[in-house]
Amino acid sequence: MTDFLMDDIGLSHALAVLIAQTLGVFVVAMFGLLWTLLGIWIERKIAGRMQDRIGPNRVGPFGLVQTIADMVKIIVKEDIVPRGADRWVFNLAPILSVMGVMLLWVVVPFSAGWIGTDLSIGALYLIAAGSLGNIAVLMAGWASNNKFALVGAFRAIAQLISYEVPMVLALLIPVLMAGSLSTQEIVREQHIMYAIAVPLTLLIFLVSSQAEMGRGPFDLLEAESELVAGYQTEYAGMKFGMFYVAEFLHAFTAGVLTAIFFLGGWRGPWAEDVHILGFVYLMIKSMAAYFVLIWLRMTVPRLRIDQLLNFNWKFLVPVSLINLLVVAFVWKLIPDTDTINSLEDALLPTAALLVANGIMIGVIGWALRERGRRERARIASIYAQPAAGD
């Protein structure tokens, strides 16, 4: 693209780069937003089926244009700013919230040759850009001049920053195995997808990214029975719509990141040569991961705030720290892990890591079962006491 602009049209190098990059930015960003339109429909359909409903089916064939109809509706709604709100912060929050998610798409490798830009610090960039959303939540809650919104924002921040720790610890493991922070490099190193070698890490990553986007069992930042709508309470019209778009896009992006770091990204038969094929593989893998996230959201009941924080600090964080040490130890134990260039090279480390993960999952499962048994016995004894006193 840059070469074409320089040689055939005769632009200067700097200008050619700028034009080519602007086009690239538009393509990536537009893809993200247009996918949102389709994705919201997919999610509502799946959610409907899981709750024994039909889901949207009136507007267009199979309700496909429902999202566009919703957008038109929401755009002609009155924009209400509550009395006493901090206007600047209040208006900036929804924009920043979308921005924090869209920035993640910069380093998504769509295929062997298609990537926004292959930053050498890709994984670190993902964590940094992802944190913008947290600030947006706090801004929204603080600026609304509403006590529900403020309590919701405080809770949200406690949750978001807590679950960032196990998520980053889980991200460390693909980085360690690939020996690179660049997303494209991590995909290239996955001769066997990391999900097979380190399933425990994949689980930690899925659970903590579900909490990071405030969905499913972790949606108590907008627990409607106690906090109205949490930090979004005072938002109306398109500003609310932007929070909705951000939440949806974040959920799908979590699926994409899972696919990149654990499911081998665009890798698949002939994906190296035919770029469009790699893109299709990535989308299929992302949708699979995304489906699991929707599934979690629709079937697991909401946690309480103390349970939520206990689950993170007393279970996920210790487990991911030990997981990191075990994986690092096994990785050093196997010879030649620094020069994995083919499927055959990857077989031995993958098998060893799989065994180590199996043992870890077994021990954790056993500990959880024992804990559950003791807890049930304790509760049973509480209920048995008054009966004995009668």
Add this chain to the structure above:
Amino acid sequence: MDLNEWVFVGLFIALAWILPATPIVLGKILGPKRPNPVKLEPYECGVETVGNTWVQFRAQYYVFALVFVLFDVELVFLFPWALAYNQLGLFALFEMAVFVALLIAALVYTWRKGALEWS
């Protein structure tokens, strides 16, 4: 290092700003504007607001934030280690084992202190 890749990020930030701002501005233009005092009240399920919103809240959140900062700073140290792990010897593993053991000790300490209890 190629500076071009950061030009891309810069352009993306600009666009990621414009794209969500456009529908919001559009909504402002297209939507009706009929404010009245009751509509502009902060929403508290129909009850009138008492006092200021920006009052002191429980300090528990602050404790969790402190623990988070501790762990986040440690994580920054873990990244270069993971990045260079393939080139490092066995010594790096033991070094990091000591480091992570210290982290776990810190976690156990805060746990025993009761800082992780939500009461």
